Amino acid sequence: MEEKAIIVIQDLLKRYKNTAKNALDSLNLKVKQGDIYGLLGPNGAGKTSTISMLCGLLPPDSGEIIINGTNLRSKPDKVKAMIGVVPQEIALFEDLTAKENLMFFGRMHGLKKDEINRRGNDLLEKFSLTEKSNKRVKTFSGGMKRRLNLMVGIIHGPEILFLDEPSVGIDVQSKNVIIEYLKEINRSGTTIIYTSHLMEEAEKFCTEISIIDFGREITKGKPSELLENNKDCENLEDVFLKLTGRNVRE
Ligand SMILES: Nc1ncnc2c1ncn2[C@@H]1O[C@H](COP(=O)(O)OP(=O)(O)O)[C@@H](O)[C@H]1O
Numbered sequence: 556m557e558e559k560a561i562i563v564i565q566d567l568l569k570r571y572k573n574t575a576k577n578a579l580d581s582l583n584l585k586v587k588q589g590d591i592y593g594l595l596g597p598n599g600a601g602k603t604s605t606i607s608m609l610c611g612l613l614p615p616d617s618g619e620i621i622i623n624g625t626n627l628r629s630k631p632d633k634v635k636a637m638i639g640v641v642p643q644e645i646a647l648f649e650d651l652t653a654k655e656n657l658m659f660f661g662r663m664h665g666l667k668k669d670e671i672n673r674r675g676n677d678l679l680e681k682f683s684l685t686e687k688s689n690k691r692v693k694t695f696s697g698g699m700k701r702r703l704n705l706m707v708g709i710i711h712g713p714e715i716l717f718l719d720e721p722s723v724g725i726d727v728q729s730k731n732v733i734i735e736y737l738k739e740i741n742r743s744g745t746t747i748i749y750t751s752h753l754m755e756e757a758e759k760f761c762t763e764i765s766i767i768d769f770g771r772e773i774t775k776g777k778p779s780e781l782l783e784n785n786k787d788c789e790n791l792e793d794v795f796l797k798l799t800g801r802n803v804r805e
C-alpha cells in the first residue's frame with residue numbers, strides 16, 4: 556500500500572519580476588506523513604521560494620500545493636492552521652523579550668495565554684533559555700536567536716513543520732540541540748520539511764531527499780538510495796557535487 560502523501564506539489568512555477576529565468580521551473584514533490592524531507596540544493600536553487608510558497612507567503616505563478624488533502628490556494632487558512640514555519644532569516648522582535656516573543660507568536664496562532672506560558676516554559680527549558688527568558692532579544696547571541704526563532708515557529712505544536720536552513724550560522728551545540736529536538740517531535744508524529752546545503756547533516760537527519768537546482772528536481776530518494784544509485788560517490792556531498800557541478804553559485 557502506498558503511504559499517505561501529506562504534501563503534494565504539482566508543477567510549481569515561479570518567476571520573480573524583472574528576472575530572466577524561472578526561480579521554480581515546474582517543481583514536483585511528494586512528502587509522506589512522518590518524513591523528515593530534505594530539500595537540498597546550492598544557493599539560488601529555489602529552496603526558500605519553495606518554502607515561502609508552501610506556507611502561503613508567496614503566490615506561485617502556476618501549479619498546485621495540496622497539504623493534508625486541502626488545496627492551499629482555495630483554503631489558505633485551513634492549511635495555515637496545520638503548519639509551522641521557521642524562516643531562513645531570523646524573524647523576531649528585537650526589542651521584546653524571549654517570553655514576549657513567544658506570547659506574540661502564540662497569540663497569532665490563536666493559543667490562550669496559559670497554554671503559551673506552559674508550552675513556552677517547556678521550550679525555554681529544552682533550549683536552555685529559561686534564564687534569559689526576560690531579556691530582550693537584541694542582547695542574544697546568534698545561536699540563542701536561532702533557537703528562539705525555532706521556538707516561536709513551533710509554539711502551537713504544528714503537525715507539519717517547514718524549516719529553511721535552520722542550522723546555518725550557529726554554534727555546534729545549538730545545532731545539535733535543534734536537530735535532536737526535531738528528531739524528537741518527528742518521532743511523536745510531526746512531518747518535517749527542511750532545506751539545507753549541508754550534505755553531511757542531511758545524510759544523517761533526513762528520511763527522504765530531493766536535490767534541486769535551477770528550480771528543478773535533479774534527483775530524489777532515501778539517502779541510502781542516492782548512494783546506491785551513485786556508486787562512484789562516497790557520501791551525499793559527492794553525489795551533490797556530481798549532480799549540481801562544482802562551479803560556485805550566488
Ligand atoms: N525577491 C526576489 N526577486 C528576484 N529574484 C529572486 C527573489 N528571491 C529569489 N530570487 C531568485 O530566485 C532564485 C531562487 O532563489 P531562492 O529561492 O532564494 O533560492 P535558495 O533558497 O535555494 O538559495 C534565485 O535565482 C534568486 O536569485
Ligand SMILES: [Mg+2]
Nearest residue numbers: 602603604643
Ligand atoms: Mg534560501
